[in-house]
Amino acid sequence: MAKLTVSRRRVLQTMGVAASGLVAPFAVAGNGSRFRHGVASGDPLADRVILWTRITPKAGASGPAEVSWEVSEDLAFKRIVTRGTEVTDADRDYTVKVDASGLEAGETYFYRFSAGDDTSPVGRTRTLPKDGVRALKLAVVSCSNYPQGYFNVYHEIAARDDIHAVLHLGDYIYEYAAGGYANPHAVNFGHHVEPEHEIVTLDDYRARHAVYKTEPGLQAVHAAHPMIAVWDDHESANDSWRHGAENHDETQGSWYDRKRASVQAYREWLPIRDAEDGDPLRIYRHFDFGGLADLIMLDARLIGRSEPLLYAEHLGDPATDAERFRNALHDPQRTILGNAQLDWLNGRLQSAQTPWQILGQQVLMGKVHLPDVLDVARFPAEGPFTRPAAERLLSIAEQGLPFNLDAWDGYPAARERVFAAGRTHGSNLISLAGDTHNGWAFNLADERGRPAGVEFATPSVSSPGMEIVAVPPGILAERFVAANPELVYLDSARRGWLEVAITPESATGRWHFVTTVLSRTYQPLLGPAWRVHAGEATLQRA
Numbered sequence: 001m002a003k004l005t006v007s008r009r010r011v012l013q014t015m016g017v018a019a020s021g022l023v024a025p026f027a028v029a030g031n032g033s034r035f036r037h038g039v040a041s042g043d044p045l046a047d048r049v050i051l052w053t054r055i056t057p058k059a060g061a062s063g064p065a066e067v068s069w070e071v072s073e074d075l076a077f078k079r080i081v082t083r084g085t086e087v088t089d090a091d092r093d094y095t096v097k098v099d100a101s102g103l104e105a106g107e108t109y110f111y112r113f114s115a116g117d118d119t120s121p122v123g124r125t126r127t128l129p130k131d132g133v134r135a136l137k138l139a140v141v142s143c144s145n146y147p148q149g150y151f152n153v154y155h156e157i158a159a160r161d162d163i164h165a166v167l168h169l170g171d172y173i174y175e176y177a178a179g180g181y182a183n184p185h186a187v188n189f190g191h192h193v194e195p196e197h198e199i200v201t202l203d204d205y206r207a208r209h210a211v212y213k214t215e216p217g218l219q220a221v222h223a224a225h226p227m228i229a230v231w232d233d234h235e236s237a238n239d240s241w242r243h244g245a246e247n248h249d250e251t252q253g254s255w256y257d258r259k260r261a262s263v264q265a266y267r268e269w270l271p272i273r274d275a276e277d278g279d280p281l282r283i284y285r286h287f288d289f290g291g292l293a294d295l296i297m298l299d300a301r302l303i304g305r306s307e308p309l310l311y312a313e314h315l316g317d318p319a320t321d322a323e324r325f326r327n328a329l330h331d332p333q334r335t336i337l338g339n340a341q342l343d344w345l346n347g348r349l350q351s352a353q354t355p356w357q358i359l360g361q362q363v364l365m366g367k368v369h370l371p372d373v374l375d376v377a378r379f380p381a382e383g384p385f386t387r388p389a390a391e392r393l394l395s396i397a398e399q400g401l402p403f404n405l406d407a408w409d410g411y412p413a414a415r416e417r418v419f420a421a422g423r424t425h426g427s428n429l430i431s432l433a434g435d436t437h438n439g440w441a442f443n444l445a446d447e448r449g450r451p452a453g454v455e456f457a458t459p460s461v462s463s464p465g466m467e468i469v470a471v472p473p474g475i476l477a478e479r480f481v482a483a484n485p486e487l488v489y490l491d492s493a494r495r496g497w498l499e500v501a502i503t504p505e506s507a508t509g510r511w512h513f514v515t516t517v518l519s520r521t522y523q524p525l526l527g528p529a530w531r532v533h534a535g536e537a538t539l540q541r542a
């Protein structure tokens with residue numbers, strides 16, 4: 001098949017994005033369009049890719065709707081390679097998902113949908129390369145919170161034409177009621193959510209996804225690149241685990257009903273492929289990037305996570321209870337992936353032929369202890385970050401206990417099992433993580449200090465990071481790095497994304513930031529890069 005010859009400028013203009021270098025709102029999928037939620041592609045394989053859209057039913061219509069789709073080698077849709085028709089209806093919220101097959105490996109394609117006289121925006125996608133690949137580039141994102149700001153970060157990624165796939169590591173939506181975990185400025189410029197209440201039912205989750213999908217940056221990034229996504233907690237409820245969530249109580253009904261509803265809506269609204277066994281909870285899956293890297297997407301949240309331990313509930317006086325707490329924390333029965341997923345991961349690492357094994361997952365694997373910042377912090381009189389609260393956290397850290405029990409630090413035995421599998425199979429492990437809203441890089445090590453791989457963690461698209469702790473970011477990063485031997489880099493104050501470039505010899509993580517998410521006018525900022533050479537598991541500033 002002919003290589004892509006149209007210029008990037010032409011592609012972006014047709015996709016509704018200004019060609020000035022500044023990315024304008026995605027113009028094509030306006031409110032009047034029946035395709036007002038845009039288009040998306042995802043889960044690329046060497047011969048196929050998932051194509052997604054949603055059609056808004058005509059006023060008063062409630063029956064099935066027919067939607068045609070086509071995939072072309074060229075932007076003018078003169079060289080069509082495959083096309084078809086799908087019927088959608090209210091049972092899947094009028095979403096449309098096609099697994100378009102018969103494609104060539106490592107190629108760029110364009111796609112669009114139509115229904116009657118309505119035509120969707122054009123999307124661009126790319127299949128996985130087959131073999132002999134020398135370079136791979138991924139864009140990694142997480143924590144895109146609509147009532148916290150504009151999705152400027154997505155615009156930045158949409159404007160790139162050298163990205164093979166966008167990895168979304170979760171918190172694609174947030175579940176809170178209007179005004180909950182929101183920035184008043186963002187709400188004032190129109191980023192308020194529907195429904196207004198906290199989302200619990202299937203209809204609620206669907207309606208929330210629909211609001212997010214109107215955001216121009218989100219539409220632009222979906223239209224520009226295939227996405228490989230996994231959920232974290234907020235696609236269901238805060239700090240979710242297998243049998244519950246911090247932000248769920250019995251007055252809201254059964255957790256299992258809520259979990260099922262959130263998963264159904266996610267699968268309807270995201271361009272992901274169903275599991276072969278049809279289990280909607282089974283989102284863990286892998287992608288072979290042309291023999292260069294095996295991308296192993298994990299679910300550290302819903303399918304197997306044991307009940308979290310909480311300092312507030314399970315640790316009385318840190319000075320006297322730390323040993324008992326530590327023993328509970330290290331209980332080998334506690335799992336974060338569940339046994340079936342861990343077995344599957346072990347099998348993937350065992351059979352991997354690629355130089356790199358990349359874990360796309362939600363929460364930090366690197367060990368983090370809170371440093372002493374009492375001398376440099378300004379504490380508010382109220383809220384979660386008062387001086388007494390900080391002193392208690394510090395007394396926990398002084399007992400050698402970790403900062404964030406919601407991360408792999410809360411499941412140390414499960415983390416050791418993953419590292420042991422990597423060591424047994426000679427893996428070059430790269431963990432990619434989201435969740436914290438901050439940028440991090442770690443040299444991972446097991447409990448005995450043996451190197452286990454590296455970790456790059458992406459900042460959030462819009463959710464606030466540790467700037468809410470009133471410590472100058474440079475000092476905060478210095479203190480964290482000094483207190484944590486695995487940690488080599490922290491950015492605690494900026495929204496952005498992570499670019500990961502892989503070659504057979506090295507893997508490089510580069511952080512990108514935006515100056516603000518509270519205005520559509522912003523500047524991109526180039527952050528630092530850290531590199532690891534294959535077989536070394538030690539990051540160096542690139």
Ligand SMILES: [Fe+2]
Nearest residue numbers: 143171435463
């Ligand atoms: Fe988040």
